[in-house]
Amino acid sequence: MKDNGTQSIELLLPVLKRPTGWGALDADAVRSRAAQTFLAFEASMVAEHLATPDMDSHNTWASIARSPDTMTGAGVAETNLAQSYTADAKSTERDGADLSRFSWGYRPVMWGVLLGGIVLAPWVVWAPVLGGLSFGLLIIQAGLLKRWLMPSSSTEEAEADWTSYDAITLTTPQRSRHGSGWLLVAILVLFGVQAIMLLTTLNMKSRESMVAIQNLQSVHRERTSISKRADFKAMQSAQERTNGSEPSSDELEKDVRPSQPQPKTQP
Amino acid sequence: MKKGARFRDLLPPDHTDALGSSTAASDKDWGEVVLSKLRHLQSVSPAGSRRAPLPPSVADALLAWAVSCYETGVHADANLLLLELLNRQSASVPVLKVQAANLLALGDFESSAASCEKAHTQATDDPELFFLWGQAEWFAGHQGSAQLRLRQAITLFEQQGVQPPSYFWCRNLTSASDQE
Secondary structure, eight states, rough: EESSSSEEEEEOOOOOOTTTTTSSHHHHHHHHHHHHHHHHHHHHHHHHHHHSOTTHHHHHHHHHHSHHHHHHHHHHHHHHHHHHHHTTOOOHHHHHHHHHHHHHHTTTHHHHHHHHHHHHIIIIIIIHHHHHHHHHHHHHHHTTTHHHSHHHHHHHHHHHHHHHSSSSHHHOOOOOOTTHHHHHHHHHHHHHHHHHHHHHHHHHHHHHHHHHHHHHHHHHHHHHHHHHHHHHHHHHHHHHHHHOOOOOOHHHHHHTOOOSSSOOOOO | OOOOOOOOGSSSSOOTTOOTTTTOSSSSOOOHHHHHHHHHHHSSSSSTTTOOOOOOOHHHHHHHHHHHHHHHHHHHHHHHHHHHHHHHHHHHHHHHHHHHHHHHHTHHHHHHHHHHHHHTTSEEEEOOHHHHHHHHHHTTOHHHHHHHHHHHHHHHHHHOOOTTTTHHHHHHHHHHHHHH
């Protein structure tokens, strides 16, 4: 109600009509569908203006491209929308070229990052890890860690040591009491791991070599048996030729068995 | 983005989509995306600079969205959408009427009267428009002009045989002002 001097008047807002086809939807559906429709249209316009930049509206579309939503997932979604929209609109050749140019700009960068990561992984990943471990071992070994953790006591110890050692001793690095022990444990662990890896490798190689040797031996055995059979047949045929008799089939069958060779007949 | 959002989305929805399951179920709040984009555009582009015109289907979608915002009481969003519509295309009577009603709801009575005046150049026999105009003029403090518009509205309503719910309000207002 509004008091307008003489009388109290209520503001009456009219009931508005939606455009045709939109009356049956609820508010959320109208919002979502209308927003997607608008985004699809804008994405198609962006694609067209990327192909043929117009100086009049170039600034507007540049501002669309710079808007925060274009940089986030919404921009990607609009790009996808543009792809589907323009594909369905059958403006194939020009729009297809534009969209491929639009998306091809990022592919070399992605491939470059991937391949560079693969190539540089040993230096970028493993070298810092191993270097850090080595540096840590060195720090532990030199006793610096203990000195950092307990600066007052270590200073006192250093002062005390300074007075008790001579110049030659002071030039050698000071080791803490547990530094050599940690180093020894680390070296032993490393040696253990290396030994396990070496044994595993040798075991696998020996298995492979054994299999290979067995294969070679079987092949050699087959070859020798075949050559023996051939020699035996040649000798038998020569002997039969000299005797003037044909070999029987039983004898031929027996001849093919190298494990039970028939005794040779004396000439 | 799902593949279903294609050219068919530019067409007005039919009644089979009344539940809105195809689009309203998406997780992304596309409405907020569009509204933030429109806010950004209207902040960077000077007022009066025209952008690419909208096809009728997209204009209908934005108008339906604006009416929906008006119905649900989100008048600021409706105003944003209507400004974008009027910036993209020539002002039509339905858009101007929605803008006038929305500005009336926002309390901007002078702008509402201006919108009604613009719409009146295109539609001279719309009683609802005169009724809106009369209210806007009345609350803007222009009682004389308001009585004139409201009388025109009553006359047009009577000529068309329509008795709107606001008829008695108009009658009481004009009779009260006559008695004064």
